[in-house]
Amino acid sequence: MAEKQFVKEIADMKADFPQWYTDVVLKTELVDYGPSKGTMVLRPYGYAIWENLQHELDSRFKKTGHQNVYFPLLIPESLLKKEAEHVEGFAPEVAMVTVAGGETLSEPLVVRPTSETIICSMYSKWVNSYRDLPLLYNQWANVVRWEKTTRPFLRTSEFLWQEGHTVHATEEEAMRETLGMLYLYRDFAKEVLALPTFIGRKSEKEKFAGADATYGMEAMMLDGKSLQAGTTHHFGQKFSKAYDIQFLDKDGKHKYVWQTSWGVSTRLIGALIMAHGDQRGLVLPPRIAPVQAVVIPVAAHKEGVVDNAQKLVARLENVGIRVKGDFSDNSPGWKFNQWEMKGVPVRLELGPKDIEQGMVTIVRRDTLEKFTLPLENIEQSIINLLGRIQCDMYERSLAFRDAHVRTVHNMAELKDALDSGCFAKVVWDKDENCEAEVKQQLQATVRVMLEQEKPFQKQCSICGKPCKNPVVALIARAY
Amino acid sequence: MAEKQFVKEIADMKADFPQWYTDVVLKTELVDYGPSKGTMVLRPYGYAIWENLQHELDSRFKKTGHQNVYFPLLIPESLLKKEAEHVEGFAPEVAMVTVAGGETLSEPLVVRPTSETIICSMYSKWVNSYRDLPLLYNQWANVVRWEKTTRPFLRTSEFLWQEGHTVHATEEEAMRETLGMLYLYRDFAKEVLALPTFIGRKSEKEKFAGADATYGMEAMMLDGKSLQAGTTHHFGQKFSKAYDIQFLDKDGKHKYVWQTSWGVSTRLIGALIMAHGDQRGLVLPPRIAPVQAVVIPVAAHKEGVVDNAQKLVARLENVGIRVKGDFSDNSPGWKFNQWEMKGVPVRLELGPKDIEQGMVTIVRRDTLEKFTLPLENIEQSIINLLGRIQCDMYERSLAFRDAHVRTVHNMAELKDALDSGCFAKVVWDKDENCEAEVKQQLQATVRVMLEQEKPFQKQCSICGKPCKNPVVALIARAY
Numbered sequence: 031m032a033e034k035q036f037v038k039e040i041a042d043m044k045a046d047f048p049q050w051y052t053d054v055v056l057k058t059e060l061v062d063y064g065p066s067k068g069t070m071v072l073r074p075y076g077y078a079i080w081e082n083l084q085h086e087l088d089s090r091f092k093k094t095g096h097q098n099v100y101f102p103l104l105i106p107e108s109l110l111k112k113e114a115e116h117v118e119g120f121a122p123e124v125a126m127v128t129v130a131g132g133e134t135l136s137e138p139l140v141v142r143p144t145s146e147t148i149i150c151s152m153y154s155k156w157v158n159s160y161r162d163l164p165l166l167y168n169q170w171a172n173v174v175r176w177e178k179t180t181r182p183f184l185r186t187s188e189f190l191w192q193e194g195h196t197v198h199a200t201e202e203e204a205m206r207e208t209l210g211m212l213y214l215y216r217d218f219a220k221e222v223l224a225l226p227t228f229i230g231r232k233s234e235k236e237k238f239a240g241a242d243a244t245y246g247m248e249a250m251m252l253d254g255k256s257l258q259a260g261t262t263h264h265f266g267q268k269f270s271k272a273y274d275i276q277f278l279d280k281d282g283k284h285k286y287v288w289q290t291s292w293g294v295s296t297r298l299i300g301a302l303i304m305a306h307g308d309q310r311g312l313v314l315p316p317r318i319a320p321v322q323a324v325v326i327p328v329a330a331h332k333e334g335v336v337d338n339a340q341k342l343v344a345r346l347e348n349v350g351i352r353v354k355g356d357f358s359d360n361s362p363g364w365k366f367n368q369w370e371m372k373g374v375p376v377r378l379e380l381g382p383k384d385i386e387q388g389m390v391t392i393v394r395r396d397t398l399e400k401f402t403l404p405l406e407n408i409e410q411s412i413i414n415l416l417g418r419i420q421c422d423m424y425e426r427s428l429a430f431r432d433a434h435v436r437t438v439h440n441m442a443e444l445k446d447a448l449d450s451g452c453f454a455k456v457v458w459d460k461d462e463n464c465e466a467e468v469k470q471q472l473q474a475t476v477r478v479m480l481e482q483e484k485p486f487q488k489q490c491s492i493c494g495k496p497c498k499n500p501v502v503a504l505i506a507r508a509y
Numbered sequence: 510m511a512e513k514q515f516v517k518e519i520a521d522m523k524a525d526f527p528q529w530y531t532d533v534v535l536k537t538e539l540v541d542y543g544p545s546k547g548t549m550v551l552r553p554y555g556y557a558i559w560e561n562l563q564h565e566l567d568s569r570f571k572k573t574g575h576q577n578v579y580f581p582l583l584i585p586e587s588l589l590k591k592e593a594e595h596v597e598g599f600a601p602e603v604a605m606v607t608v609a610g611g612e613t614l615s616e617p618l619v620v621r622p623t624s625e626t627i628i629c630s631m632y633s634k635w636v637n638s639y640r641d642l643p644l645l646y647n648q649w650a651n652v653v654r655w656e657k658t659t660r661p662f663l664r665t666s667e668f669l670w671q672e673g674h675t676v677h678a679t680e681e682e683a684m685r686e687t688l689g690m691l692y693l694y695r696d697f698a699k700e701v702l703a704l705p706t707f708i709g710r711k712s713e714k715e716k717f718a719g720a721d722a723t724y725g726m727e728a729m730m731l732d733g734k735s736l737q738a739g740t741t742h743h744f745g746q747k748f749s750k751a752y753d754i755q756f757l758d759k760d761g762k763h764k765y766v767w768q769t770s771w772g773v774s775t776r777l778i779g780a781l782i783m784a785h786g787d788q789r790g791l792v793l794p795p796r797i798a799p800v801q802a803v804v805i806p807v808a809a810h811k812e813g814v815v816d817n818a819q820k821l822v823a824r825l826e827n828v829g830i831r832v833k834g835d836f837s838d839n840s841p842g843w844k845f846n847q848w849e850m851k852g853v854p855v856r857l858e859l860g861p862k863d864i865e866q867g868m869v870t871i872v873r874r875d876t877l878e879k880f881t882l883p884l885e886n887i888e889q890s891i892i893n894l895l896g897r898i899q900c901d902m903y904e905r906s907l908a909f910r911d912a913h914v915r916t917v918h919n920m921a922e923l924k925d926a927l928d929s930g931c932f933a934k935v936v937w938d939k940d941e942n943c944e945a946e947v948k949q950q951l952q953a954t955v956r957v958m959l960e961q962e963k964p965f966q967k968q969c970s971i972c973g974k975p976c977k978n979p980v981v982a983l984i985a986r987a988y
Contacts, residue, residue: 062631102545131602
């Protein structure tokens with residue numbers, strides 16, 4: 031009965047993955063749709079995930095010497111236009127303030143789609159000597175990009191993110207930063223989100239507007255599509271020349287600085303959902319779950335059950351576990367479904383029999399395994415279990431991913447791989463025509479180039495021609 | 510010599526307080542001016558203060574049962590217009606997006622000046638039963654208000670703040686929340702910012718657009734002006750009726766909810782500066798200071814000095830003190846001035862003689878007292894000293910404030926009090942004409958009503974007429 035009720039709430043993920051996703055984000059109250067086009071409201075459960083994620087990332091940023099700052103939301107249109115490629119990339123999707131304080135502005139203000147331009151204009155003022163370098167700044171902010179098709183977390187006209195913007199004296203240092211932050215993102219995804227990712231350089235076509243080189247982190251979703259979960263950009267001197275950011279070096283010469291930027295956004299929550307979820311809803315990794323354990327009294331009307339359940343909650347809370355007791359008047363079955371849907375890693379059921387035996391019944395959300403544990407030293411047992419779930423979730427995701435990557439030698443194999451919900455490794459000569467062909471025929475893109483991997487054949491997997499400068503590239507359909 | 514150099518940097522606060530303020534915020538690199546009108550950039554030192562403040566406030570919000578959420582930045586103009594007083598209050602200062610994604614929008618979008626309207630539109634959807642209540646939500650966000658005259662922290666076209674928005678089943682509960690948050694702000698200002706404040710109800714004229722009642726927290730600046738440092742609003746049912754937020758109560762009846770909102774902003778940093786600063790620059794309370802202690806080696810070229818100074822930094826860091834060692838090649842005198850200007854609560858000077866004697870020279874920023882402390886157990890000594898400075902700063906602020914509040918019986922005394930840089934307590938019959946008179950003649954306003962205080966005379970201090978319903982009100986010139 032409860033099971034039936036549950037099944038009604040969320041579409042079958044195998045039959046209709048997009049509908050499953052929509053159901054999950056709405057029914058678990060992560061988000062709701064905002065009143066204006068393509069916006070979302072982050073509800074407490076969704077925002078709490080973002081806060082946990084922010085907290086983990088922010089401390090990693092600070093440990094690597096970065097400081098937080100905040101730059102204005104509104105950017106004079108003329109500033110945006112200074113770097114030609116950049117404005118070309120972003121102009122089509124900006125929102126513009128043209129009226130303020132009851133008057134038409136003499137120059138429209140762009141609501142930031144990203145902050146390179148306004149930040150560079152200030153850096154130009156702040157940077158004078160080699161002594162001022164490096165600047166390792168980051169900001170947590172909202173940005174607006176007017177997207178045609180929107181979906182909660184994946185693509186919304188406003189989203190929350192962090193954007194790092196750094197300035198260096200040398201190209202080498204800027205490149206070290208670009209790659210260093212890419213590795214930081216990868217480690218964060220692995221350790222905190224339990225997400226294995228592919229990292230690598232983006233193709234010329236897919237790079238950030240205004241960058242010399244863009245690096246991306248790609249995660250495989252359960253439907254075999256890829257989700258770009260983070261990017262880092264090496265700007266070279268493009269922005270420093272456009273915005274005149276020069277410094278007097280030790281050798282007495284004026285030089286343009288070298289810059290990077292890097293960012294991740296609330297998109298990561300979409301990745302979490304689609305990489306770990308199941309038929310019952312969310313499955314959250316313990317390190318990021320707003321509620322790590324839920325205690326549910328069974329036969330709550332019996333003497334001592336609620337008391338003991340409350341004590342159990344208090345014990346777990348005392349050791350820093352994010353725990354919740356559900357003492358509402360809903361049935362235990364309804365509560366089980368509800369908290370499973372919400373992806374809480376561990377459920378503790380406590381009934382009269384458990385109490386009598388000094389035990390508690392445990393259900394793991396990730397495997398749905400059910401077993402009992404002694405109430406004695408339950409704090410340490412749950413801490414261990416949460417650690418175990420975190421590891422297992424990563425291992426399972428990794429195994430899933432590895433089972434869904436194929437090495438393909440030609441277009442037929444590529445098509446077959448993509449149609450089977452797999453990522454494809456191809457040999458590619460970085461020819462934009464091949465990239466366009468894949469996009470047009472198979473609606474797939476080069477996600478990243480795996481420059482460390484040795485090409486496994488001499489000809490391009492796409493056009494079949496011999497390669498001059500072959501690279502292994504990862505091709506997938508993507509969000 | 511160093512002293513001279515220092516004096517050049519910051520205007521004399523007694524001669525020109527506004528210029529002193531501007532010098533302090535810019536020279537200590539708290540902020541810089543942004544490229545578009547009235548905007549500011551929060552630089553690392555300024556943003557770090559905001560982060561400390563956020564962290565302290567956020568944990569107090571969560572301990573009192575509040576959850577964080579995030580609502581969209583852009584509000585359809587029609588939504589803003591639903592509550593008549595509200596739109597009248599905010600319409601003159603909104604910024605509007607009229608073009609997005611290359612097209613003119615059919616309905617302009619307002620960049621939020623505050624979020625009541627968009628939040629209420631969602632609450633109307635989320636609230637159905639008494640079981641859904643209360644909603645105790647808060648968001649940390651940026652807001653835009655097109656102000657004519659702007660000053661960093663005090664009034665800028667964009668600022669950062671938190672806005673709490675709660676929904677309750679009964680009027681009593683909403684009033685308890687309104688006052689509870691006012692007390693929370695007051696305690697925070699006292700304990701964390703070392704700021705004594707006056708709290709009380711605002712006059713009808715000064716209340717928030719759309720509120721039934723507004724409560725404010727006012728802090729005295731060193732120039733005798735008042736700064737509104739936080740407000741809480743009791744909405745009654747004004748918004749719930751305008752946005753149709755109803756719930757089915759236990760008694761089976763549909764009822765409109767009762768609401769509150771409350772907020773503080775980056776303005777608090779302005780309050781910190783102007784309440785604690787001195788001729789040398791910032792004086793930051795230890796609990797909010799980004800750097801609580803700075804270690805400066807003296808005669809750094811002598812053997813062992815830098816080594817020992819680094820060890821000292823590490824020892825303080827190990828016990829969680831926010832400490833910095835200044836090992837740059839500037840002179841000690843320059844460093845002393847620099848860190849004094851930045852308001853770091855404790856300076857530790859370590860030279861060969863100190864090391865030889867097992868001592869370290871200490872300078873307190875708040876009193877400029879200089880003394881030595883044994884290196885043995887220096888961690889605990891500094892922790893104690895920081896605690897002492899925090900308390901002393903509050904006590905000094907309180908004494909200053911109490912010495913600058915006058916009980917006034919008539920307009921002459923009121924004028925004299927204000928001209929002497931004091932707050933004035935008046936007896937007032939809540940007559941708007943008297944309020945207007947004070948504003949016009951003395952450029953001062955009723956800051957809050959001190960409803961607990963007993964009126965000290967029968968006639969109004971402003972017009973001299975007998976009062977029907979007298980209240981003690983606090984009048985001051987204000988930021």
